[in-house]
């Protein structure tokens with residue numbers, strides 16, 4: 001029997017919504033989304049909107065918060081960066097690691113991604129590890145090989161019990177912000193390769209790990225993606241910026 005994992009709906013606001021917009025968003029979103037026991041909602045605001053957003057949701061502990069990035073060092077002279085412990089202190093429970101924009105716009109390597117996963121886990125933040133292939137890799141039939149390489153690189157140094165506490169997001173690079181969504185079948189196929197690799201890395205404990213799909217998710221396609229075998233949740237960019245569409249996705 002496949003384990004029943006709680007659905008996870010995560011909003012990556014990227015470089016959108018300052019404190020003022022975050023506050024207005026939360027007022028509207030919380031009116032439209034009542035707490036659900038069977039799902040977890042996580043918001044990833046920009047660093048400077050984080051505290052305003054979290055304060056606006058203070059009466060709703062069912063809505064959780066994460067940061068979009070951390071530095072791998074514990075602390076020190078890294079102007080402009082945020083450490084895992086600062087993020088924790090601000091109320092973050094999660095951190096995105098290895099997002100396609102970090103990898104392909106900012107040049108983050110598999111090795112740096114691994115260091116961030118280790119730092120996050122050691123400071124008590126749940127890493128949401130993002131993996132996904134570029135279009136030329138998909139066309140060359142390398143989708144599974146790419147996500148397996150990214151998983152191994154990021155998780156190899158963690159003990160299995162720690163690995164069991166991470167979240168994975170499959171985000172094909174060609175689907176991010178392009179309006180070109182993976183089909184539910186594409187998502188299921190990649191999620192099944194990811195699930196098999198998680199088993200190989202962490203054994204039975206890996207059954208607890210939710211695998212989210214991300215890439216051009218909208219209120220219109222969310223239900224079909226969530227119904228795809230192996231899809232435990234969604235990581236949403238553009239469609240999470242408006243309270244109405246985000247609430248509709250969370251209520252799916």
Ligand code: 13P
Nearest residue numbers: 012176177215216237238
């Ligand atoms: P879009 O939903 O805008 O395609 O972004 C996906 C994403 O990168 C979420 O992390």
